[in-house]
Amino acid sequence: xxxxxxxxxxxxxxxxxxxxxxxxxxxxxxxxxxxxxxxxxxxxxxxxxxxxxxxxxxxxxxxxxxxxxxxxxxxxxxxxxxxxxxxxxxxxxxxxxxxxxxxxxxxxxxxxxxxxxxxxxxxxxxxxxxxxxxxxxxxxxxxxxxxxxxxxxxxxxxxxxxxxxxxxxxxxxxxxxxxxxxxxxxxxxxxxxxxxxxxxxxxxxxxxxxxxxxxxxxxxxxxxxxxxxxxxxxxxxxxxxxxxxxxxxxxxxxxxxxxxxxxxxxxxxxxxxxxxxxxxxxxxxxxxxxxxxxxxxxxxxxxxxxxxxxxxxxxxxxxxxxxxxxxxxxxxxxxxxxxxxxxxxxxxxxxxxxxxxxxxxxxxxxxxxxxxxxxxxxxxxxxxxxxxxxxxxxxxxxxxxxxxxxxxxxxxxxxxxxxxxxxxxxxxxxxxxxxxxxxxxxxxxxxxxxxxxxxxxxxxxxxxxxxxxxxxxxxxxxxxxxxxxxxxxxxxxxxxxxxxxx
Numbered sequence: 001x002x003x004x005x006x007x008x009x010x011x012x013x014x015x016x017x018x019x020x021x022x023x024x025x026x027x028x029x030x031x032x033x034x035x036x037x038x039x040x041x042x043x044x045x046x047x048x049x050x051x052x053x054x055x056x057x058x059x060x061x062x063x064x065x066x067x068x069x070x071x072x073x074x075x076x077x078x079x080x081x082x083x084x085x086x087x088x089x090x091x092x093x094x095x096x097x098x099x100x101x102x103x104x105x106x107x108x109x110x111x112x113x114x115x116x117x118x119x120x121x122x123x124x125x126x127x128x129x130x131x132x133x134x135x136x137x138x139x140x141x142x143x144x145x146x147x148x149x150x151x152x153x154x155x156x157x158x159x160x161x162x163x164x165x166x167x168x169x170x171x172x173x174x175x176x177x178x179x180x181x182x183x184x185x186x187x188x189x190x191x192x193x194x195x196x197x198x199x200x201x202x203x204x205x206x207x208x209x210x211x212x213x214x215x216x217x218x219x220x221x222x223x224x225x226x227x228x229x230x231x232x233x234x235x236x237x238x239x240x241x242x243x244x245x246x247x248x249x250x251x252x253x254x255x256x257x258x259x260x261x262x263x264x265x266x267x268x269x270x271x272x273x274x275x276x277x278x279x280x281x282x283x284x285x286x287x288x289x290x291x292x293x294x295x296x297x298x299x300x301x302x303x304x305x306x307x308x309x310x311x312x313x314x315x316x317x318x319x320x321x322x323x324x325x326x327x328x329x330x331x332x333x334x335x336x337x338x339x340x341x342x343x344x345x346x347x348x349x350x351x352x353x354x355x356x357x358x359x360x361x362x363x364x365x366x367x368x369x370x371x372x373x374x375x376x377x378x379x380x381x382x383x384x385x386x387x388x389x390x391x392x393x394x395x396x397x398x399x400x401x402x403x404x405x406x407x408x409x410x411x412x413x414x415x416x417x418x419x420x421x422x423x424x425x426x427x428x429x430x431x432x433x434x435x436x437x438x439x440x441x442x443x444x445x446x447x448x449x450x451x452x453x454x455x456x457x458x459x460x461x462x463x464x465x466x467x468x469x470x471x472x473x474x475x476x477x478x479x480x481x482x483x484x485x486x487x488x489x490x491x492x493x494x495x496x497x498x499x500x501x502x
Contacts, residue, residue: 015167032104039097136275161304185238187363202227256286273409379458387452398483
């Protein structure tokens with residue numbers, strides 16, 4: 001099986017940065033808003049996740065790495081929290097991220113804001129460990145890094161000034177969108193998963209996805225032929241349409257429109273935080289000046305002059321952009337040939353940049369889960385009578401209607417989905433979470449919907465594993481419940497603060 005990545009020779013592609021200056025201006029405004037969503041979403045939960053009273057406290061983690069790795073820690077774990085890692089530092093980092101995202105959105109000092117946003121989000125992603133290890137987190141970092149090439153690095157332009165980036169900078173955004181979509185499609189076929197091969201993946205997806213909304217219940221009831229046709233359409237959008245990105249403008253517009261509609265359908269049937277918004281934003285540079293001026297009212301368009309990239313910045317963009325393209329092309333190669341990694345200087349360079357999370361592979365739902373194990377956490381004062389903790393957004397009470405929460409990402413609820421697919425012994429953060437419940441940690445309890453132990457923490461906690469499925473229309477008419485569940489057994493042992501460490 002042979003594979004060749006699409007050529008990205010900016011000299012041969014008819015790509016003039018001036019034709020996409022307005023599109024890039026719009027993309028940067030959208031990116032600023034998405035950064036803001038990401039920082040606000042994390043800000044309201046960061047202390048419960050990695051604060052001093054959180055599930056995975058940051059300071060002891062960095063202290064252990066400092067003792068073990070010495071100066072090498074700065075490259076292996078790149079984060080500004082090496083300077084200070086207490087709760088105040090987490091608060092300041094999130095606040096600074098929100099502030100910089102607002103400035104970027106209103107077009108104030110875009111280049112410095114992009115650098116600050118990338119550094120802050122990288123620092124938080126590194127510090128967050130399990131809770132910030134999602135593909136949209138690294139996608140935001142990669143898009144944020146490439147966006148630096150879209151802004152002038154010299155004297156700061158005023159608001160409303162449109163800057164024509166080097167054509168290579170626009171091509172890198174196209175390349176990122178291509179890899180995001182194309183890899184997400186091909187990994188489904190390369191994984192060998194039978195549900196993707198026999199077109200039955202959507203028979204399971206709607207109820208097994210991490211946080212299904214109520215619309216997913218209705219899609220789950222659709223006929224089998226409709227779900228199979230939807231899988232075929234997914235292949236067309238994720239594998240065929242991305243190939244048109246490097247075609248003529250008309251084909252590129254068609255591909256962009258198809259991918260935007262696809263992302264909107266996902267938004268309507270799932271909760272994937274800011275990921276879909278970011279994917280839609282990456283489609284903005286596919287359309288040129290004429291398209292956007294025809295689509296948008298004059299009042300929202302920038303009124304400033306058009307500035308052009310200097311020869312020096314164009315040369316630097318070609319050099320650094322070419323290196324990023326090479327490294328990301330290797331990532332795409334490894335999708336097809338995972339057992340043939342590069343050796344020599346290229347392999348060493350790829351390993352060196354890995355901790356910075358800005359040159360990535362993509363591929364959501366490589367293997368479709370066909371069952372939904374769900375963890376229910378309970379506490380007790382006597383070991384006989386147990387009360388359940390209710391999470392904010394993940395399934396719990398079968399009668400509670402699944403809701404929409406995007407673009408916010410409740411990261412504990414998401415990790416509970418992954419924990420249920422694994423085992424207690426292989427999920428170290430989960431034992432730490434149970435310990436915080438026994439301590440009655442306020443920051444952790446604020447991550448939950450309801451705490452049944454308001455006066456004092458329970459003496460014991462445990463976790464049970466259930467099999468959850470959407471109810472049938474007949475069951476829902478009879479019971480009013482959205483879910484039906486069946487007890488599978490214990491997920492964790494019964495724990496108390498006097499329990500021996502696991």
